[in-house]
Amino acid sequence: xxxxxxxxxxxxxxxxxxxxxxxxxxxxxxxxxxxxxxxxxxxxxxxxxxxxxxxxxxxxxxxxxxxxxxxxxxxxxxxxxxxxxxxxxxxxxxxxxxxxxxxxxxxxxxxxxxxxxxxxxxxxxxxxxxxxxxxxxxxxxxxxxxxxxxxxxxxxxxxxxxxxxxxxxxxxxxxxxxxxxxxxxxxxxxxxxxxxxxxxxxxxxxxxxxxxxxxxxxxxxxx
Numbered sequence: 001x002x003x004x005x006x007x008x009x010x011x012x013x014x015x016x017x018x019x020x021x022x023x024x025x026x027x028x029x030x031x032x033x034x035x036x037x038x039x040x041x042x043x044x045x046x047x048x049x050x051x052x053x054x055x056x057x058x059x060x061x062x063x064x065x066x067x068x069x070x071x072x073x074x075x076x077x078x079x080x081x082x083x084x085x086x087x088x089x090x091x092x093x094x095x096x097x098x099x100x101x102x103x104x105x106x107x108x109x110x111x112x113x114x115x116x117x118x119x120x121x122x123x124x125x126x127x128x129x130x131x132x133x134x135x136x137x138x139x140x141x142x143x144x145x146x147x148x149x150x151x152x153x154x155x156x157x158x159x160x161x162x163x164x165x166x167x168x169x170x171x172x173x174x175x176x177x178x179x180x181x182x183x184x185x186x187x188x189x190x191x192x193x194x195x196x197x198x199x200x201x202x203x204x205x206x207x208x209x210x211x212x213x214x215x216x217x218x219x220x221x222x223x
Contacts, residue, residue, distance in 0.1 A: 013056070015039060017064060042063045062090070068088055079136040130166060132221050157203065
């Protein structure tokens with residue numbers, strides 16, 4: 001496993017204010033073939049998590065300035081992180097996925113492996129939720145939220161946003177959008193796309209920045 005390309009390794013983020021704990025877990029998980037990032041400052045955890053996009057987060061519960069419970073709430077409120085499995089390192093409290101301090105490293109690693117397997121199995125099912133930045137689109141529920149706030153979109157706006165999110169990172173020409181969203185009705189012009197994108201951005205507010213204009217070509221979603 002250690003010979004795998006780094007980009008294919010499962011990623012684990014460890015957040016604990018005790019350096020001996022983070023150093024131990026960093027070493028053990030790397031030795032087992034995982035990509036690991038660890039830090040002792042909980043205030044930096046969400047920013048690092050958004051950049052690192054971990055497959056699993058290990059959180060100490062009792063930390064100064066920001067507790068593990070508070071961090072978990074922030075993780076669950078973030079569109080990019082909300083489905084990430086979390087293990088608590090705790091000396092008290094009751095939670096489904098916890099390992100009590102002082103902990104056995106082997107027990108913790110077995111728990112982590114089990115959670116990662118469970119997450120992999122769930123990921124094999126087609127996702128009904130699409131995310132970019134603070135935006136989250138739920139296909140099944142036909143709902144869109146920005147930073148957790150529900151938004152009211154027309155059917156066409158929803159379809160347009162869904163298509164852009166499904167093709168995140170890829171530029172979509174105005175002609176492609178006319179074809180796939182409006183079925184290329186002969187009475188429509190490419191200005192129709194621009195008008196709808198403008199209205200969509202207005203409704204999305206600050207979250208609308210994820211829709212990027214590619215001059216002379218069309219649009220793409222980033223983030």
